[in-house]
Amino acid sequence: MAYVAVTGGKEAIEQSLKLLELFRESGEDITVSCIKENMRLLVDKIMSEAGFYSEEYAALALKQCEGSVEEAVFLLRAYRSTLPRNYYSSPVDTREMRLIRRISAAFKDIPGGQILGPTYDYSHRLLNFSLLEERPDSINHESEDETLSDLSGDDIYCGRVTDLLRAENLLKEVPEDNTEPFDVTSNLLTFPAPRSARLQTFARSDAGFLGGVAYSSMRGYGAVHPTVSELRCGYVEVCVPYVLDETETLCIGEILVTEVEALVPSHTETADEFDKMTLAGGYGMIFGRNENKAIAMSIADASLETEGNTPSQDQEFVLTHGDSLEMSGFISHLKLPHYVTFQSKLDRVREKEEA
């Protein structure tokens, strides 16, 4: 069979796009604002994987693509590529985070206390059928809790748990490293990648992929089963230099982030290793509220500090296979015509059969 170059499908594609709109339409429309207000964790996931913080646009992307995470990430990444980047923020220091949640699995008593905040950790995983009937005007907020009046209404800020460990010399004091970060959105990643490149890549990674990497490391395909020294979630101010006066900065607003510090003791099998045992750490920080992703990021970060042959210890493996856009794009390309390459495969099989 000869190879034949083909064209066509224009009308079919146009109709397919029309059908997409027909399938997207529903009898009960949902507004972008409604998605933003009601699907916050999904919106956070999209922003995190897109590496693009805009709750409104993330909600719009979700509406446009029927709630598909990878399509929404694709839309945001594509849109983001049309915008100029005119500003770089001053370094965000999470000691200045306005907290809504902060816990430590390492210490019971931490300055500022363990603040559970909004979490599903203690919820019963039972379907709440009363929500089927819930309407905005039917939500019954309980009457004012009188015990609240005894509590301070000030914003909540706390120092870090690792600062305490450093004060006790249990965690090594490290000087500020002001090396300008590598930007994976503008530069081709090469290996070994700098730490800044891997943290940025993890922050944008598909949550499921990163979870799998961390899970594998904890289960034995790696050596990291950390203790969460601190998990915090809250708002940080983003500031940029004030171009009219270099001594001043402008705050552009607040973003919601989740941060995790995970601690791992160094490997000890011999008495000598035990004597030299130190604490090392992994770091996770992501846009929005997604605690498992932030914890997974800290494990993946710590795992890359260890040596071994498991996937989680292979920098190239974990940094090149977790991007939502790249992985879905590569898998999706298999749906494109491969008539020529497949004919070539068939020819080889036929030749083998005839031989």
Place this chain on the structure above:
Amino acid sequence: MTKREVSAILAKASAEEVAVLAEPIKAKAQIQVLKEPQKTLVMVKVRESIKNSLFYLGEVLATECMVTVNGVKGMSVIAGDQFDKAMNIAVIDGYLNGNASSAEILEQIAVLGASQQQARQHMNRQIRKSKVNFNVMGE
């Protein structure tokens, strides 16, 4: 108040609240637009706490604008897609740059900041109430 404090309050205010502050300035001052409100990206740089190094977390959608108010430059960069608000904040900034002793508007901004803080108090109390009180067994 520093630029950071003023801009933080204005960035967190609603477009309507900012308009209330900017309209009297626009009514009496000569405004020239140097850079129309436009969308831009702000790359967020973070200092991570394990190795004390810097990395890029991701980009925030923002709107920027630059004007002159009676010949004095003012600018704004605010998160989100908010053209009118960005223009009004740039006007306020230009006015403040040309009127260092503009106590009245600074006072209005301070009041706005206090009301923002006040609005967060109830939620802060709710969050504080979720602080764990441990009971140690055997004590």
